[in-house]
């Protein structure tokens with residue numbers, strides 16, 4: 001073939017590539033390629049890219065790795081659980097003198113946004129857990145991208161609007177019942193501007209534990225609740241849920257699923273301590289204490305709730321006595337993974353430094369009420385009551 005024909009050949013080959021490429025960018029139902037294996041040649045580099053691994057980041061090792069603990073609570077923030085959050089969390093300090101920070105995966109229904117504002121103002125992280133919290137897992141497993149957007153991304157606009165704080169502070173989510181939608185969910189979240197999600201339990205990598213990782217490349221994580229993502233989502237973080245082991249030897253992703261459910265302070269404390277030491281004495285991967293307030297708050301005629309709460313608080317006291325343990329929010333933990341800083345230099349690490357309390361922008365909360373003959377909802381908000389009860393596809397209640 002002559003040179004001109006060769007050029008035409010090359011050009012049409014490039015055109016073909018271009019067409020194939022734009023087809024894959026156009027979205028829709030075509031099958032996307034699984035992400036390639038994570039490279040070991042240094043082309044996946046922090047702070048933007050991090051392979052799934054049990055090795056602490058930044059070449060740090062041993063006791064120079066601060067032990068991160070993230071305390072999280074799922075579901076609605078209400079007048080029933082807020083007093084517990086305030087008394088258990090507001091007056092604790094990390095070894096660098098900063099207040100500890102927990103992460104709240106809030107649901108819309110029954111949440112009191114004036115109390116959500118208070119948690120935000122006291123330095124805690126507000127993350128997303130859906131508007132409807134629909135109880136059939138098939139709804140979440142099979143949901144398309146636009147419903148994920150309506151349930152989660154639009155919930156970010158909703159929560160920051162009614163609780164009156166900067167929407168950019170919302171970074172992450174947990175899928176209801178840990179039922180993710182695999183690639184579909186990851187696509188909706190990353191395109192919607194979130195940077196992490198925390199719904200995927202791991203048993204294989206519980207001890208030593210799996211560190212949070214980005215989805216630029218293929219993960220090594222076991223898939224406990226299908227579907228799991230396998231495509232590339234550059235810069236989007238998975239915060240794995242490292243299984244605990246209950247006293248019966250069975251794994252549990254949320255501590256309130258561990259069996260047998262502890263009924264005394266001592267059993268609660270030892271369950272938490274044993275699972276903490278599994279990480280503290282190995283690779284110091286972040287420990288998540290993932291629970292619902294309903295594990296700790298219950299009827300006064302059932303003493304096991306007060307016992308569990310005492311055991312939980314004893315565990316927090318124990319953590320507070322250790323010079324290299326930091327109770328930080330999930331987003332603060334990811335800042336550390338992006339920029340690993342040894343215990344020796346931790347006082348210079350800005351994302352964990354003491355911060356002044358934010359201004360109270362919810363001094364006069366509105367108490368909104370919605371009802372018809374069979375149904376009634378109350379909603380406290382830091383902005384005027386919307387016309388209708390906010391819901392999915394009507395996240396601000398204006399329609």
Ligand SMILES: *[C@@H]1O[C@H](CO)[C@@H](O)[C@H](O)[C@H]1NC(C)=O
Pocket residue numbers: 144145146147
């Ligand atoms: C997504 O699912 C919803 C609910 O089933 C449906 O109404 C909507 O048309 C779907 N959207 C797309 C883009 O498929």
Ligand SMILES: *[C@@H]1O[C@H](CO)[C@@H](O)[C@H](O)[C@H]1NC(C)=O
Pocket residue numbers: 371372373374375
């Ligand atoms: C009352 O409102 C709820 C929630 O919007 C709705 O599901 C229900 O159908 C309504 N009932 C009546 C009688 O209008």
Ligand SMILES: *[C@@H]1O[C@H](CO)[C@@H](O)[C@H](O)[C@H]1NC(C)=O
Pocket residue numbers: 079112114115365367378379380
């Ligand atoms: C929400 O919390 C505030 C306290 O900040 C309280 O005054 C209000 O009654 C609560 N609203 C509901 C519906 O419980």
Ligand SMILES: [Zn+2]
Pocket residue numbers: 074075129133176177
């Ligand atoms: Zn939930």
